[in-house]
Amino acid sequence: MKSLKSSHHALAESFYQLQIIEQSAEQKPFASSLQGCDLYPLRPVALEIFQVNVGKMCNQTCRHCHVDAGPDRKEIMDKDTMRLCLDILRKNPSFTTVDITGGAPEMNPNFRWFVEEINRLGRKIIVRCNLTIIVANKKYNDLPTFFAQHRVEVVSSLPFYSRDRTDRQRGDGVFDDSIKAIQLLNEAGYGMKETGLVLNLVYNPSGAFLPAAQVSLEKDFKQALLTEFGIHFNQLFTITNMPISRFLDYLIQSGNYDRYMDKLIQSFNPAAAAAVMCRNTLSVGWDGYIYDCDFNQMLDLKVQSASQHLREFNSDALMQRHVVINQHCYGCTAGSGSSCGGATI
């Protein structure tokens, strides 16, 4: 499967995606939902999580991917941009966590150097590892050991505890490879009691529906994975699929788009709106531009601030900004809320 960009699909263009999702504003603009609970304009409360997208290259081409990542994507963060990130982290101790994502971030040739340098700064490091990269090539087989040495928290997508649902979303063979990779992570101490090495799994619905309650899904995942594969992990994060990029394409192709947007809008939860991740996170693109979140990044919606690039980073200006919102934001405020750390309430 090719990325939308490689297949010259109209939805590879962010303005076209925005045109489609903005149509749902006729029903209820996201801004008016925020106004209804005194959250408009949406403002940050802190700069705590520094999320860095180190590139769109990936060994997988998942059907729901909001990054439109894949083996055919060549956009990769260079070492100079990583140095800018490190400089900002040094000068801004409020960023207690660095969240590294992609694509498959491990495919960036400077990934390990970047992790080592962040580790020297004493910040908590999260790596969003797609699991299969660990078994994709010999050069990645030692990733569990590398992660453990640098006390990296590993967050990994496993759409479901059954082969069928996982492979439908992420491609044939992904479930079996993911299980092998989790077993290797467990062998390195990840997800095991008293090691302090954290392995969290991510559940994305494999279709046009919302995640069930995080607590009950976590219970089912733990029971099924332990019984069938002897697998241990710490927490399950449930994440709602955003109506953008490849998932938007799926929604339109399957005739589910209107129903899905209706569901997101009807499920707006003011408590989840108050807890959205863009209030304490900044998202940095492979080319150094700054966004309110990874989803805005994929829609090319840069922060509404004079400080739009790492080169001109200004924490005061960024704290004063208004978060850029659009109809896709309903994805983070539906039901129990959704963030890169799972349900928010």
Place this chain on the structure above:
Amino acid sequence: MSQHYYEAADLNKFGKITDFQKVVGDKFFNWYSEVFKDSALSAKEKSLIALAVAHAVQCPYCIDAYSTDAFEKGYSPAQMMEAVHVAAAIRGGASMVHGVQMMNKVNEISM
């Protein structure tokens, strides 16, 4: 009134039944939400029961709602179909067991 007795969009208007009778309607929805909470049975188990009952009472709105809900909660298509078979078996069995009544009557009136 539309040209069809059932409209998929009407499912989203379910909450509006309180417009015509608020007191009892509110009580119904409070009771309904309490019924489906995790308790002696989990919310997940209750969802599968609801799916089976939806088929037994042949309510298209309920089938729409609980097919989504049961799948969201993690049931596989095979498990959901088995639940429908259970509903069908009870419906079929309910007819068949009345065959005993028929037999009793026939035996009563025949020589």
